[in-house]
Amino acid sequence: MKVLVIIIFFFSSLYANGIENNQTVKVLCFDDESTNSFCKSSNLQVVLLPSQLSIADKLIIIQNEIRTNTSKKQKVILLARGFMGTLLSIAQTNLLPYYRKNIVGMALEDSPPNVFNDCYVEKKDNNSTVCQEIITFRKDLGALASKSETFIALSPALQMDWYWSKTLIIGNKYKKDWLKAFDENSIEYFVENDFKVEKILEYFPLKRSNKIQPKNKILEPKHHGPLLRFHLNKIYYQEKNQILVKEDESYGIDIEQSYDVYFKEESKSNPLMIYVHGGGWTKGDKKSYKYLCKQYADRGFTAVSINYRLLDHPRVTMEEMVDDVQTAIEHVLKNAKSYKANSSKVLVMAESAGGQLATLAMTRLASHKISVAVFNSISTDLHLFPKKKQIRLSKIEDDKERKKWLNRYSPVNQLDKYRVPTFIAHSFNDYGVPAEHLENFELLSALHSNNITSFWIEGGMHPVVPKVRSLQPSYIDIENENIKFIYDNLLEE
Structure with a gap:
């Protein structure tokens, strides 16, 4: 299994929100090897995943990259687009808090947050590439997980917890669904339509948050996970x-x-x-x-x-x-x-x-x-x-x-x-x-x-x-x- 990691330039200083003075931040950008159209910047560490990999293998690789890069208290920002962003969300929320505390934030562009609803309940996107990829994956699983379990397991909107990373949502395609999930779970977020990947370090930590928190009080999520540690571990375990x-x-x-x-x-x-x-x-x-x-x-x-x-x-x-x-x-x-x-x-x-x-x-x-x-x-x-x-x-x-x-x-x-x-x-x-x-x-x-x-x-x-x-x-x-x-x-x- 080949996974291409390109390291061009990935260190930049950032001060605030638990980041110590002179501590560097690494930006990990995950993309499909066949396109690599998103991670085009000199301040990124690019992880290219072969498109033929199964969903489970992609999740394992993403988690391993995050673990490796945060194991020595290195601070990271995570970046992805499309379904890769959905998988990135799933991968990070199923990591132990020990690793997740070193994630400064996550930036997602046009990534579906609730494939359970889109592909299984309402079936409005049932013929989309994303839904079909999950359906194929589910067939390969056989008796390991039901169809509903598989779609739930891959829906970030159903997995938000107290440790969820501060998130920058890019683009309008799934903005409404993301914001609904964030508001229900008191997750700090920011929305940006005119995003420039080379300026990603300017967005974190989130200086302005669309989530209004009472002064001197941090709201705790009403619903917290990662509930799908159960589902996800039925589907794959390394x-x-x-x-x-x-x-x-x-x-x-x-x-x-x-x-x-x-x-x-x-x-x-x-x-x-x-x-x-x-x-x-x-x-x-x-x-x-x-x-x-x-x-x-x-x-x-x-x-x-x-x-x-x-x-x-x-x-x-x-x-x-x-x-x-x-x-x-x-x-x-x-x-x-x-x-x-x-x-x-x-x-x-x-x-x-x-x-x-x-x-x-x-x-x-x-x-x-x-x-x-x-x-x-x-x-x-x-x-x-x-x-x-x-x-x-x-x-x-x-x-x-x-x-x-x-x-x-x-x-x-x-x-x-x-x-x-x-x-x-x-x-x-x-x-x-x-x-x-x-x-x-x-x-x-x-x-x-x-x-x-x-x-x-x-x-x-x-x-x-x-x-x-x-x-x-x-x-x-x-x-x-x-x-x-x-x-x-x-x-x-």
């Missing part, structure tokens, strides 16, 4: 270590009774992370979480993503699914040493239907087998579903018999046997699995082991992903809470 993968390890005779294992090449006695996918009991696949597993493998875990047989009456019922999850977990624990893992330090993660199945499976395991669990938007009480859905899941028409079935497969009725310390993130706005599921689960757990820790989110749907606005708290905040909970209950044992 591992930091050599990750070994064992695919389709079998724990039964059915093709769906298998799991994939991920661990660092140099590993020994890692804690285990076992992931149970969701999908409404009728769909989903372990491959969708391979990048999440690689992240946990990078953190020192042996990560396992399991498949189970999906609901298909009469061949596969709820009982078979719970039994599959239980058997898969037991199989992983039995073979932990061959996966460089420690079977006494076990984390189970799951979302939606996977969380319900995992909870029930864990009630059937010895209480000491699982150390900690982290769930997202799980169904805890099947009684809360409409009658039509209850019958679809159980295939039981008789109310009395169906009630017995609902009791058996509702985690809220199994709390007397469920003792695993559990962290659950759930959205107030989840209409698929209403908030009442977690409210009741947490409340009733107090009568037993008092082992449920809830984390509530505004702006999310089901599972904890956004619909039209960013999450509050952000995904990075949720992730940090996850990690803290895991550390407190697993790694400090």
